[in-house]
Amino acid sequence: MEIKDELIDHIAHLARLSFKGEDKAGIKNDMNNIIDFMGKLNEINTDNVEPLVFMSDQINVLREDVPKQTITHEEALKNAPKKDSDYFRIPKVLDKTID
């Protein structure tokens, strides 16, 4: 698989990043290297190997339904670049078509 400019544009859009000129060439090169490296792994025969999704074999790590206040309202807003006394403030967004 070869990473082309269109794919860089698409992935950059999904990540809300933008690459131009040299940066774009650089990231394209990096990503191609990563894909090549991953391609090495495909050389190994995994026909009879179950996919390993979780690193531990623990199951049902659950929590009781008991409320806890771990941080305050002020702490929650503390690191926000823009806020008022109640809300996080962000540049206006209107398009919402996500499920």
Next chain:
Amino acid sequence: MVSEEVKATYEAVIGLEVHAQMLTKTKAYSSDANEYGARPNTNISAITLGHPGTLPKMNKKTIEYAIKLGLALNCEIAENQHFDRKNYYYPDLPKGYQITQDKTPICANGFIDLKMEDGTVKHVGITRIHMEEDTGKSIHDVDVYDSLVDLNRAGTPLLEIVTEPDMRSGDEAYVYLTEIRQLVRYLEICDGNMEEGNLRCDANVSVRKKGSKEFGRRVEVKNMNSMRNVQRAINFEIDRHIEAIENGEEIAQETRSFDAVNLRTISMRTKEDANDYRFFPEPDLQPLHVSQDQIDAIRAEMPVLPKALFEKYTKELKLSEYDANNIISTKPFAEYFEELIKYTKNYKSASNWMNGEVRSYLNQRGATIEEFPIQPGKLAELIELIDNGLVSNSVAGQKLFPVLLEQPNESPKKIAEELNLIQDSDEDSISAVIKEVIKQHPAEAERYKNGEKQLVGFFMGQVMKASGGKADPKSANKLMRQLLEEN
């Protein structure tokens, strides 16, 4: 405009996606409180805010609620499950991904049989129910330059219920939603209120020529904040599609929004590139294993569901379908009735009181049955007074019931005695009253004898008046006819 004849050659294909907010005390993957109406950004935690290095932990209760709903909708419960990440950037989704179940929904392959108004049964397949989390809330219309974000709702546990494309009209979708709402309320897992947004519905709609096996171009409709609006939006879409097809126009595959003011749908003008969610297994939550024992334990805890109550009331208690539906309308109402019939075997009368006097008392006050002052045992005593012929039905409703509401701990019989409401079914005393009435109205008595039999009504009125409403109408009526003939 397309004629009704042409419309009739098409059929709609509708599938619904319902999101139900769970009534858990805490969020899906963190311990901050799950409650509506708190000050913005107070029900939050480092996990909800998506701070780096924080790890989610699954709420036990959500799993239990999901299994309850799955069992109620005849689903298979998945033994092994894991969570997946659905990646997208939006300011009210702080982590940049939603934790959901893409590959292994907790429930699948269920169904619900809808009882339609014309008595037919509509079978709707439930494709899947999966657990996921809600987003925060963005407010766009308060400030000119900024959107405001409140993350209290972020991480609220949701169940998404997806149907097969089995429905064929807005009416069927409406009935589906009423039954889902009734179910989640009976199970006490969700408030089931579309206006408040704790039950939400998106509709997938397409149309095709009747008999066709192919599906038409599908449109998704969002932002319908009531069950009626879902019905309206679907009916609007069906007409819009048929008209477009008849005019040779192409239907765009798109997401549309319901405009509740103009009762139409409008395109949400989505970007050309489809959303690319890049699902992958959520590594921060360990897989789930649900055992048969666990499922059995949850099944044993489930309340009797409205469908089973309906069967019992119509088949065993011989109530009409109309009465049975009214009784099961809400769980507390049905529970009151269940209590009531422990004290009286006159089911028909019990149902009439519940759907009559009790219901109108509640409606007048905008109250719920939990606020109704009279205990089921006392209401049963009142019914018994009528059954034993001690008070007439109308006296019980008009005179006794209002006093009992004021003095709900008093015995209905004692109240009836104190108010002198016990009716007279003693034939001698009723006969005396009737004879007196006939004596006072000789002309009417004569006309009765000459064939004006409807005058019995007039005499009954006089007798009830003379007896202060206490004469047992049944015996009075019988004796009246007899004495008028003999006169």
